[in-house]
Amino acid sequence: MSSNEAYHEPGAGGDGSGGSSGASAGGSQRSNQLHHQQILNETTYLKPAAKQAYFSDEKVLIPDDDSTNVGFSFRKLWAFTGPGFLMSIAYLDPGNIESDMQSGAAAKYKILWVLLWATVLGLLMQRLAARLGVVTGLHLAEMCYRQYKRLPRWILWIMIEIAIIGSDMQEVIGTAIAIYLLSNKVVPLWGGVLITIVDTFTFLFLDKYGLRKLEFLFGTLITIMAVSFGYEYIVSAPNQGEVLEGMFVPWCSHCNSNVLLQ
Known part of the structure; x- marks a missing residue:
């Protein structure tokens, strides 16, 4: 079963209006999420097309190992030092x-x-x-x-x-x-x-x-x-x-x- 079929499966057991309502609600939710992300990008980040003055080519990697992520870590602190x-x-x-x-x-x-x-x-x-x-x-x-x-x-x-x-x-x-x-x-x-x-x-x-x-x-x-x-x-x-x-x-x-x- 494909992901699209799995998504629409809950509405298959009901009438057409129920399936249509579920799809509409899901589409509205995704639209709101995309709109929120667009606002977040516009208010917190500049793109290269917006003539941003500086872009860091080198990203500092922060160690994040869930198996050893217990309490305070000197390794993580050193990465920020x-x-x-x-x-x-x-x-x-x-x-x-x-x-x-x-x-x-x-x-x-x-x-x-x-x-x-x-x-x-x-x-x-x-x-x-x-x-x-x-x-x-x-x-x-x-x-x-x-x-x-x-x-x-x-x-x-x-x-x-x-x-x-x-x-x-x-x-x-x-x-x-x-x-x-x-x-x-x-x-x-x-x-x-x-x-x-x-x-x-x-x-x-x-x-x-x-x-x-x-x-x-x-x-x-x-x-x-x-x-x-x-x-x-x-x-x-x-x-x-x-x-x-x-x-x-x-x-x-x-x-x-x-x-x-x-």
């Missing part, structure tokens, strides 16, 4: 580290609470962006392209470009200063800038070999930085009371404009 390493670079770039060092030299531990709450707000925004990407399948640039008209898109683009330029300036200068100091002033600042340009294009080139390799590289670098910071914290032995007070008490006594502008 790579993008977290890439995003954490935004908080660990040389420009931010240099800015933190300048703030510490000027205010000691008094404005650690600013760093704490800025990190919390950053995590909140990253979480919202991740949830938006999971639900829609689009990144923020694609969402702006789809939701805003041309004038707001241009304004957002100009604002983002200015923010990127400002961020890149401190990152490049911070890297150049770090190379200048680590080389015992042998490499000049302009040489550090050139080295920064070269390593930037090197990382872009590594992306061609696969996203996982790039994530592994950044994960290794972040691990080295974490170990270095932990060792430095132990060796420097800061006053724990002052650290906790500066982190959780939102106040900065005797802070002048030079401290607040760091």
